[in-house]
Amino acid sequence: MRRLLIANRGEIARRVIRSARKLGIETVAIYSEADATLAHVEEADIAVAIGPSPARESYLDMGKVLAAARQTGADAIHPGYGFLSESAEFAGRVVAEGFTWVGPAPETIRAMGDKAQARALAAAAGVPVVPGSGVIGPDSDLADEAAQVGYPLLVKAAAGGGGIGMRQIDGPDQLDRVVTATQSMAGRAFGNSSVFLERYVPKARHVEIQVFGIGAAGAIHLYERDCSLQRRFQKVIEESPAPLLPPETLERMTAAAVALCRHTTYRGAGTVEFIVDVESFEFFFLEMNTRIQVEHPVTEMVTRLDLVEMQLRFARGDLGPMAQTEIAPSGHSIECRLYAEMPEKNFLPSPGPLTRFQLPAETEGLRIDSAYREGDVVTPYYDPMLAKVIAHGRDRADACDRAVTALQGIAIEGLRSNRDFLIACLSSPGFRRGDIYTGFIDDQRVTLLEPA
Incomplete structure (x- = not known):
């Protein structure tokens, strides 16, 4: 190479x-x-x-x-x-x-990109899967399929990802309308209008396992990331280790993720995502992303490994099998996604010129990955993420404090951003306690949007 x-x-x-x-x-x-x-x-x-x-x-x-x-x-x-x-x-x-x-083999990408097929592969590998339907077709008895899954449920695009093509239904009166709308949206966005139904866990956490497959030589995991703080099903703050997650639950999740990699002879970096019931800690397979994740720096900060370097070395053939015992995480890491958006207006994008954009200097416990510099223009054509602020500390409180300090040191003029909203999230009592779940931002929105 x-x-x-x-x-x-x-x-x-x-x-x-x-x-x-x-x-x-x-x-x-x-x-x-x-x-x-x-x-x-x-x-x-x-x-x-x-x-x-x-x-x-x-x-x-x-x-x-x-x-x-x-x-x-x-x-x-x-x-x-x-x-x-x-x-x-x-x-x-x-x-x-x-x-x-x-990246992984094309056939692996194809299999995991079809969510219905990915669910079947996960089940075959012995990985717990959320109860759901098959792909909804013209001959499907939609009402019966929904009744078997149970309400509330999610309508999900089979080819979707990143929270796109996912809609919640609380009762049968919404079913036909939402399924039809999701099929239409999926066809426009992905060129594939297939959808399926999946049980919705009302209070859940989103926990993912970073994996690296060496094909026939097996696979390892690089521990977990908690990605529960989300708006519109899209991640805002990620961290590792996952707070208050029982060790025995983590052990079963990592074993399940590695089992799926071995079952599919996975090659390269990937992420196996799970939803975790907050009350019971029961977990279910959500999807597998066959690429590097936006939040991969969280794992890099706690393991001191360079995942992109591993990808490149493996692709050119000079990365041999790694033993699980070689992966030794330390401390705690938190990543905050800094967006050009307006939290008070349902997080609508806020494109415009970055007339002022000053970021704090990187230190041993602070990393900033940014797309933009002062004077650049954030256009409406792409995702409006300005930067990722990643803080590492000896424990969760230390990492959280460093992240807040770093965010407070960012100066932005010319457009709106979610900087203050991120600070409010990190400073909220519930987040500090580790009482996080996918509906956290929706439930706390009024408080989080109060002026500092």
Whole structure:
């Protein structure tokens, strides 16, 4: 692996560039018209313009991305997260054209990308699965399927992800309308209108296990991340270790995640996500993400391992099997996603110019991964995440205090952000106690939105 094209933008592109540089690998950045002045374009060894600002005409255009790889003499492609990272078609074309694909095998991506098929694979591996239906078809008895699953329930797009294509139903009077609307949305967003029903756990935590598969040689886990603080089913704050999670529950979850990797002969970095009942600590398989996660720095801070470096080394063939006993987490880490958005207006994006954007200096216990610099413009074309603030401390309280201090040291002008909202979350008594669950932000919204 001599030259790596990064099929992504912004923060994750900069992140991959750092690890590639450590390994002596040249990097190629791609960029749309809107991103021409961003930092990842300057930091790569080579940069190639690939089209207009809308993602479908640039970052999602497989032909343009592969043409950039051929044009620059790249021999490997890292997809980052989002965009084409979980496209089995793209991974297959990368491999077919002779590039090294930094990710799982295309057939694994395809299997795990179909949520119904992923549930079946998890069940076959002995992993607990949330009670649910099969894919809803024209001949399905929708009322009967819903009654068997039980209310409340979720309607989920089979090809969805990241909280997109997921809607809650509290009773049968909503069923037909919500299923039809979700099918329509899924068809537009994913090119696949398939949906299924899944039981909704009213008070649950979202806990995921970072895994790394070595194919036939097995797999290891790098412990857990709690991602329960969410708005609109999308993560806002993540941490490791998961607070107040019984050790025996964690042991069963990590064993289940590794079992799924072995069952599928998984290769590379991935994340097995679970929902955990707050009352009983019963857990169920949610989905598997076949890529690096946005929140991977949380794991890196507690394990002192570079997950992107591991991905690159494994793809080029010089990362051998690792023993589980080699993974020794220490301390506590918390990641806060800093967005250009308006929390008081249901977290609507707030694009605009960053006339002032000053971030605190990184220290031993503080890491900041950012897409933008002062003077950049946050456009409406992409996810409005400005930066990830990751704090590490000797324990949870220490990490929390460091995160608050770091957020207080951020200066932003020209657009709105969720900076103060993040501080309110970290400072709230419930969060400090570890009393967190996926509905935390909805239940505490009035308090969290009060002026500081």
